[in-house]
Amino acid sequence: MPENKQGTWIYAAVIAVIIGFLIGLIAFSGSGYDKGYTAGKDSVDIPACNAANFETCKGYCIPVDAQSCGILGFVAPIVCENKTIETDYVGIATDDFMNAYEEEDSYMCDDREYDFDQVSVYKVYKSYSVDYNKSDEYNVSFEVKLKYLDTDTEHKCYNTFDVSVFYEPDEDPVVSYWLR
Numbered sequence: 001m002p003e004n005k006q007g008t009w010i011y012a013a014v015i016a017v018i019i020g021f022l023i024g025l026i027a028f029s030g031s032g033y034d035k036g037y038t039a040g041k042d043s044v045d046i047p048a049c050n051a052a053n054f055e056t057c058k059g060y061c062i063p064v065d066a067q068s069c070g071i072l073g074f075v076a077p078i079v080c081e082n083k084t085i086e087t088d089y090v091g092i093a094t095d096d097f098m099n100a101y102e103e104e105d106s107y108m109c110d111d112r113e114y115d116f117d118q119v120s121v122y123k124v125y126k127s128y129s130v131d132y133n134k135s136d137e138y139n140v141s142f143e144v145k146l147k148y149l150d151t152d153t154e155h156k157c158y159n160t161f162d163v164s165v166f167y168e169p170d171e172d173p174v175v176s177y178w179l180r
Contacts, residue, residue: 089130093140093165093173094121100175101146109148109157122147122158137168143180 098121101107107114121144128142141164149156159179166174 089138089140090124090128090142093142093163094124094144096165096173097144097161097163097175097177101177107148109146109159112148112150112155112157114148114150118149118151120147120149121145137166139164139166141165 101119102116104116107116107119123145125143125145128140131139131141133139141162143160144163145158145160147156147158161177161179163175163177165176
């Protein structure tokens with residue numbers, strides 16, 4: 001009976017792919033994605049600070065390997081115990097701005113009124129500043145473009161705001177914003 005050499009090669013190729021997949025799984029199992037880091041604008045989903053890979057710095061729970069954990073966004077360095085770590089100042093300030101903006105009575109764009117759930121952050125401009133007044137007080141200034149979308153009529157428009165958020169310890173942030 002003749003042998004089926006083509007079938008043997010197919011089995012060998014399937015086995016090689018499975019072995020390669022298993023090697024890749026083992027090699028990348030400690031890459032950081034299993035530690036709860038999320039790559040996105042919502043910063044980081046971190047476990048309790050008592051975990052071995054986190055430390056407390058100025059009251060914040062910070063990943064020890066903050067430079068390599070895959071956090072995206074605008075970051076500025078803080079120095080803690082001679083270690084430079086990065087904080088997403090603009091991301092935090094944008095969240096505080098949206099919380100303050102939600103307190104408004106109406107949301108107008110192009111002479112139309114929208115509900116807050118129809119408003120979203122469309123763009124945060126890359127030019128921003130973090131100004132330190134004292135050791136624990138600072139101000140974050142940036143520009144943000146909001147998108148207003150009425151899903152019933154598909155009407156949309158955009159507003160750009162200049163935003164300033166002032167932070168001091170043990171106080172709520174003071175948010176100021178102006179329509180451009």
